[in-house]
Amino acid sequence: MTVEQAVFLFTSFLILFSGFMMVTRQNLVHAALYLVVALFGVAVIFVLLEAGFLAVVQVLVYIGAIAILMIFAVMLTRGDVSQEQEPVNANFGWALLLAALFCFGLIVLIGQWPAIDSQAPALDPEADTVLDLGAALVSPDAYVIPFEVASVLLLAALIGALVVARPQKKNPRSAK
Amino acid sequence: MSFINDPIGFLAEWITNFLSGFLPEAWVIFIVTLLGVIITASFGLIIVIFLIWLERKIAARFQDRLGPNRAGPYGLLQTFADMIKLITKEDVVPEKADKLTFNIAPILSVVAVLLIWAVVPFAPGWIGTDLNVGVLYIAAVGSFGILSILMAGWSSNNKYALLGAFRAVAQLISYEVPMLITLMVPVLLARDMGMMTIVESQNLWYIALAPISAIIFMVSSIAEVGRTPFDLIEAESEIVAGYHTEYTGMKFGMFFAAEFLHAFTIGVIFAILFLGGWRGPGAEEFRLLGVVYLMLKGLLGYFIVMWVRSTLPRIRIDHMLAFNWKFLTPLSLMLLVMTAILDKIFGDTALRLPLLLAGNVLVLFLGWLALRWASRRQTKTRRVFKKRPVAKPA
Numbered sequence: 007m008t009v010e011q012a013v014f015l016f017t018s019f020l021i022l023f024s025g026f027m028m029v030t031r032q033n034l035v036h037a038a039l040y041l042v043v044a045l046f047g048v049a050v051i052f053v054l055l056e057a058g059f060l061a062v063v064q065v066l067v068y069i070g071a072i073a074i075l076m077i078f079a080v081m082l083t084r085g086d087v088s089q090e091q092e093p094v095n096a097n098f099g100w101a102l103l104l105a106a107l108f109c110f111g112l113i114v115l116i117g118q119w120p121a122i123d124s125q126a127p128a129l130d131p132e133a134d135t136v137l138d139l140g141a142a143l144v145s146p147d148a149y150v151i152p153f154e155v156a157s158v159l160l161l162a163a164l165i166g167a168l169v170v171a172r173p174q175k176k177n178p179r180s181a182k
Numbered sequence: 183m184s185f186i187n188d189p190i191g192f193l194a195e196w197i198t199n200f201l202s203g204f205l206p207e208a209w210v211i212f213i214v215t216l217l218g219v220i221i222t223a224s225f226g227l228i229i230v231i232f233l234i235w236l237e238r239k240i241a242a243r244f245q246d247r248l249g250p251n252r253a254g255p256y257g258l259l260q261t262f263a264d265m266i267k268l269i270t271k272e273d274v275v276p277e278k279a280d281k282l283t284f285n286i287a288p289i290l291s292v293v294a295v296l297l298i299w300a301v302v303p304f305a306p307g308w309i310g311t312d313l314n315v316g317v318l319y320i321a322a323v324g325s326f327g328i329l330s331i332l333m334a335g336w337s338s339n340n341k342y343a344l345l346g347a348f349r350a351v352a353q354l355i356s357y358e359v360p361m362l363i364t365l366m367v368p369v370l371l372a373r374d375m376g377m378m379t380i381v382e383s384q385n386l387w388y389i390a391l392a393p394i395s396a397i398i399f400m401v402s403s404i405a406e407v408g409r410t411p412f413d414l415i416e417a418e419s420e421i422v423a424g425y426h427t428e429y430t431g432m433k434f435g436m437f438f439a440a441e442f443l444h445a446f447t448i449g450v451i452f453a454i455l456f457l458g459g460w461r462g463p464g465a466e467e468f469r470l471l472g473v474v475y476l477m478l479k480g481l482l483g484y485f486i487v488m489w490v491r492s493t494l495p496r497i498r499i500d501h502m503l504a505f506n507w508k509f510l511t512p513l514s515l516m517l518l519v520m521t522a523i524l525d526k527i528f529g530d531t532a533l534r535l536p537l538l539l540a541g542n543v544l545v546l547f548l549g550w551l552a553l554r555w556a557s558r559r560q561t562k563t564r565r566v567f568k569k570r571p572v573a574k575p576a
Contacts, residue, residue: 009208009212035280035336036280036283039283042329058313058314058315059315059318062313062315062318062319062322063322065322065323065325065326066318066321066322066325069322069325069326069329070325070328070355070358073325073328073329073332073351073355074351074355076336077348077351080336134314135314136315
């Protein structure tokens with residue numbers, strides 16, 4: 007077993023463990039913290055795949071966002087966040103069935119995928135993946151349209167947030 | 183390769199040769215890397231001891247005092263005395279605190295700062311790891327710091343600590359925006375995100391090409407560290423001590439050390455991005471000189487942080503947020519677009535410096551206009567109180 011395999015096994019175990027802990031915790035903040043561990047593990051997997059850029063973005067976006075998520079968990083839940091509540095309700099059986107079906111379907115689908123047991127081609131050690139990614143994002147042959155559409159969507163979200171948050175001006179006529 | 187020119191490389195080679203005699207190659211790489219990690223991390227932690235003394239001395243000069251002067255010559259041993267005091271203090275954990283989170287938070291805050299040192303280029307060839315996304319890595323690692331503050335504030339089970347943590351997250355996440363945008367300016371100029379390439383491409387220091395970006399970076403970095411005038415997260419008169427209210431002994435000491443190290447680290451990052459890093463006469467030849475240059479430039483940045491700290495009072499929270507979103511962010515966005523266009527067109531010509539400088543001056547002028555407009559508007563809308571009769575002696 008190489009060092010990379012050992013790291014991969016350890017990280018995968020950590021991701022699965024903290025993912026399980028996350029959905030079973032009754033305390034919302036604890037769940038958010040376990041989510042951090044799981045997402046950090048995914049960043050480690052990205053590093054193992056030599057996708058440094060994605061790993062860094064994963065940490066930047068998700069771990070920064072978790073802090074905000076925790077704030078919402080504290081602010082929007084009533085009273086004590088750590089109150090003990092039963093996380094299971096009457097729909098538990100249906101949810102279990104759906105999840106099992108979905109999992110089974112995924113396994114079948116991935117198993118039929120022809121590329122499943124082929125080796126990935128080795129990365130060119132000279133290639134700068136960040137440079138290639140940047141060029142692909144703005145090249146007309148590659149991803150420029152999704153990139154621009156995403157930008158417009160984000161801009162629309164920003165403006166929408168501003169409109170919602172803006173204090174409403176009192177209409178001078180109705181005020182009189 | 184001789185010892186004088188490259189002592190660390192020489193030692194690394196010697197250790198590698200020594201270990202390869204009786205260990206497989208993978209183990210040798212592991213041990214040498216581990217030694218490098220230990221040296222880099224200890225360097226950061228040891229320099230804190232000196233920095234605390236330096237800051238107390240300089241802050242004292244600003245305030246017309248003497249500062250520490252009892253323990254050792256010039257009070258040099260004061261920090262050691264404080265450390266021993268902190269270690270021997272009783273470790274109090276609040277009964278209703280979330281124990282595990284409470285104890286992890288101070289460790290995470292130190293780790294978040296130390297991680298930055300992994301991509302600091304000390305001298306030619308001396309860098310922890312030359313990531314090709316080095317600049318982005320610095321920003322990413324910063325989010326661990328935010329997380330540690332929130333963990334500390336929440337797990338203390340103290341309303342002041344929680345309020346401090348909320349303020350911290352509002353402040354740090356807001357100021358991350360202009361900091362990230364101005365971080366992109368050296369990346370644009372160097373056409374690479376690796377820290378080593380950014381230093382090597384600075385034949386002309388980038389502070390000459392992007393002075394306003396450098397200032398915005400400095401300001402938003404000070405806000406990221408949470409120092410005066412941005413120290414609302416631990417404003418004593420409002421929220422006791424903010425997120426570390428409940429911490430005692432060395433756990434508090436770790437937050438304290440992390441803050442000092444972070445302040446110096448932003449000085450070093452500023453030096454790398456805008457002041458040419460290790461570059462200086464003779465640094466290519468004698469690498470230790472490069473470290474000396476980097477540390478001197480970093481101390482200059484640190485001195486600016488201290489200077490601002492001793493000069494300005496704390497600002498109000500709505501002013502702090504408005505200053506970021508309504509002034510720094512638009513200004514840095516304008517600078518980024520301006521730099522991108524001018525550098526793309528004139529990047530290789532002699533016109534690069536004068537045009538970029540002119541663009542900076544133009545953006546500065548626009549910023550000044552915006553500030554003047556805002557201040558006039560504020561005077562107009564100032565609340566006018568009704569004149570009240572003044573009590574007069576009969």
